[in-house]
Amino acid sequence: MKITKYEDREEWLEARRGKITGSRLKDLIVKRGTEMKKGYYELVAERLALSTDAEMPMDRGARLENEAIETFVADTNIKIITDLVIWERDDNNYIAISPDGYTADFTIAVEVKCLNSADHIKAFITQQVPKDYEEQVIQYFIVNDQLIRLYFVMYDPRMSVNSFFYLVVERSEIEKKMKEYLTQQYDILARVEATVARLTDNLF
Numbered sequence: 001m002k003i004t005k006y007e008d009r010e011e012w013l014e015a016r017r018g019k020i021t022g023s024r025l026k027d028l029i030v031k032r033g034t035e036m037k038k039g040y041y042e043l044v045a046e047r048l049a050l051s052t053d054a055e056m057p058m059d060r061g062a063r064l065e066n067e068a069i070e071t072f073v074a075d076t077n078i079k080i081i082t083d084l085v086i087w088e089r090d091d092n093n094y095i096a097i098s099p100d101g102y103t104a105d106f107t108i109a110v111e112v113k114c115l116n117s118a119d120h121i122k123a124f125i126t127q128q129v130p131k132d133y134e135e136q137v138i139q140y141f142i143v144n145d146q147l148i149r150l151y152f153v154m155y156d157p158r159m160s161v162n163s164f165f166y167l168v169v170e171r172s173e174i175e176k177k178m179k180e181y182l183t184q185q186y187d188i189l190a191r192v193e194a195t196v197a198r199l200t201d202n203l204f
Contacts, residue, residue: 042118064114068155069101071164072110076151078103080110087143095185097136097143100153106146111137112153120156129167135181141171142182 066082073080080101089095101110113133115123123130129137129152140150152167171178 060114064155064157065100065112067157068112068114068153068164069110071155072101072112072151072153072166075164078108089143090145092186092189094189095139095143095182097139099140106144107148108151109140109144109147109149110151110153111140112155114155117156117158120154120159121162123154123167124162124165127167129169137169138174138177138181141174142178142185147171 069080069082072078081104082101085099087097087099099109100112102108111133113130115130119130133152137150137152141147148171150169152169153164154166155164157163
């Protein structure tokens with residue numbers, strides 16, 4: 001067994017990067033199924049990321065969103081509008097989405113994510129939109145009937161490789177889920193209306 005002593009906590013923390021330690025083993029051991037757990041992608045990211053920070057993903061996303069879209073435009077030559085807007089369905093304005101970017105004809109949209117490096121590298125390796133954002137992606141198509149394609153842009157400038165990439169989602173790939181999610185939203189909103197009406201009646 002090799003023992004290395006550290007006088008400085010920052011140096012000690014840096015030395016732990018990319019290593020399987022006792023506290024993170026639970027995030028690596030697969031007990032059911034074959035899909036790698038998040039700890040695997042954290043190890044890969046720690047080997048490839050230039051640095052880590054304590055910045056919250058939403059804050060990082062807000063700070064880097066324009067830079068990510070500029071990189072996307074330079075890579076694809078697709079002109080993107082980045083006005084601060086909310087899209088609403090024609091038949092129900094309570095069903096909405098706030099696009100990060102879109103084309104003038106509304107057939108293409110861009111959703112930007114600047115996540116932690118582990119989630120970033122997992123999305124690159126699997127070439128799949130992270131499960132946490134599946135509903136958000138589908139909502140774009142539910143709200144905008146003209147939308148044909150969504151570019152799910154991933155951007156993490158801390159990564160030494162693959163700091164920028166995008167995944168393409170086509171309307172034809174998700175039509176079944178669109179119908180299912182739209183039906184559920186109608187049902188939920190109807191329940192909300194009924195509950196609000198009942199509570200309002202009790203006030204008078």
